[in-house]
Amino acid sequence: MAAVNSDDVMQTPVLDAESHNLLQRISEEGGYAYVSMSTRAANGDVRAAEEAREMAWEQLHSGPWTSVLPVWRDAYAMACLHVAKFHYANGEFTEAIRVLDMGLIMGGMVLREDLDSAVRKATERANDLRTVNGDGNPKLLTDQNEINLTEVIQILPMKSLSCKLVGKRSALSLEGFMRDYFLSGSPVLLSDGMNHWPARIKWNDLNYLKTVAGYRTVPVEVGKNYLCSDWKQEMLTFSEFLERIQANDPNAPTYLAQHPLFDQIRELKNDIVIPDYCFAGGTEMKSVNAWFGPAGTVTPLHHDPHHNILAQVVGKKYVRLYPASLSEELYPHSESMLKNSSQVDLDNFDPNEFPKIQDLEFMDCILDEGEMLYIPPKWWHYVRSLTTSLSVSFWWSASPSSPTS
Template sequence: MAGGPEGLRDALWDALLALLPPTKEELKLDLGEEVDRGTVLLLQQAAELFLGGRRGECLQASEAVLDHAWEKLNAGPWQDVGKAWRQAYAFGCLLKTLCLCQPPREATAVSAALRVCDMGLLMGAAILGDILIRVAAVLQAHLVSGKRPDRSPGQELPSTKKARCDHDAAPDVQLERAVPRLRCPSLQHFQKHFLVPGRPVVLEGVADHWPCMKKWSVDYVREVAGCRTVPVEVGSRYTDKNWSQTLMTVSEFISKYIESEVRDVGYLAQHQLFDQIPELKHDIGVPDYCCLGSGEEEEITINAWFGPAGTVSPLHQDPQQNFLAQVMGRKYIRLYSPQDSEALYPHETHLLHNTSQVDVENPDLEKFPRFAEAPFLSCVLAPGEILFIPVKHWHYVRALDLSFSVSFWWS
């Protein structure tokens, strides 16, 4: 497929063109009736301009699509955003990415294009056989191959910095009721004694063979993901008034929140990181016990949790079964049965109805008197260990060290 005048191609450009559908007709999207006709026509026009090699006009048209789609994506609750509008946004990101990379291009064009591509992956929906994942992989490989934009004079190389060694005090879990521990139980034993009755358990030895257990470090994460744009939670916990979310590259996150001497707290909590960056996904496995669920393996949601010591997930519950695998650092975790929900004082608002109002390790017992009577289990989860959190079980999590965890939500 032509995407510009002959003679302007290079290795990156050819690699990107090779990812596109072979015919003009296959480049079109069927967005149904949800997306207004004006936006559909603008998308078609942008595609025609790209195919005609009219880069500047295509860039303008794709940005107009992105502006319109962005308004729709942010007009109300995320769950109410239709898939077609997310696909329109992703298609606009694809065309803008291609326009930025078409030769002759500026020195910073590939980095800018990768940011656009990541926005399409974060906010859009899959199009053309998940083409944005493959485009992002090509762009990242180009940057990693040594063609990154020059750093400004005097800027320190990231690899010369060391992660700060934060350690938060862990409660004495021996004084508390500990979560039981098992080493590689059989599927039948796990199902009978833990899955069916809904009992938490720490599984040892299950993840020992995962490559991440030996490979992952701050430097490794930066090496394979540093140039990728991700959402970052700013603040120690999402119930704080000053909590917010922002977008930055993984390298920027590591420099600001992992290596900085300033005690700012930022947390990379990402539901799409492993789709964005397949190199990381290849380093983990899916616990065999997930096969006991009713869904397919493709329906398992894999989440990344990466941040400094002191980050907290307030006491909350999730609507699915959860395996929390610890890769780097330790976490203190406390669990409460859903039968004791009333004693945990859930927020009354719909947005936070699955989150407790109680500060678990510093509770206001005058305001929440029944909390003191609620029984709980606790553990310190160390690297290589996996905690089974049954569906609807309340859990509170505090990172004791620089931590990277992977969770698997399944039904």
């Protein structure tokens, strides 16, 4: 536990201003016990703060996420701020960061500014106390620059890299992208579009990643993929996650997948740039997500409703693509939650059970470090990390007046 100056307190100006209104809204939804505990927490009762957080947590898990009242998400964020204040005052900075991150991940938007500023301050204090090992030179997350294509083909799905490769374009203009690919809905590999990203250098440096994000808590997936019975989700610190990546246990691959990491950790957001191509068609950005994991992580065959630029920052991936016109031949699941996913496990499928897929034409490619892949809406895609891989996906929708909408 670190000593804390009595003047060094965690400021929460939005909470201070909005507390009365928030508690009134929570009372209107029947949260009288929560209001009582939260009031006691604001007056210095740490046990009451923990009780209030538990009450809000139970409300967040009382039914489907979509049915949770937004006020209870704000109530959870409020309780997290109260609890984190006590940890910060006691010099327990990493514990304060953990609690604040849960508020960012599970809480509402009203108190987000307080959560963001508080986690930055706690991270600065934690880093002040951290012993930095080494001589200051970058410690690489991965130095796997080359792959053996013959060996790679052995682990990829049947017929990989033997049909039609996705075309590659260098220094393609936005106009050229729209004319040749966006309007026709055709995939393309884009090179030379990420050279100016700070992430291209910084994200392969373990010391950098641990400094800006090491204490942060993130949700990860454990298991082959989300369609497998042994798949599960865990909460880890980013440092713990990086250790899992380096250990790369084949029996329990750990993947930070489709998480809005850059809304949570602004320092990493500053390392990337939205590609100009995402402004095609009167852009409405839908999400920017992180896909970080070890070699062997797989996203099974599925499709998404939006335009997608998949940017490969560190490492290499294999991607296979089928056009939307072949949807029925790809055996989509019938359940509504999984109807955008195929029943076919390309890594291990029975041709007698899924005969139609054997002779289907597809496009594929190896997505190399520094390259971006445009995946049009509704195109089915399967993705496998060939090395330790840090990727970013940019989803956007065209405006209603766009020819592709």
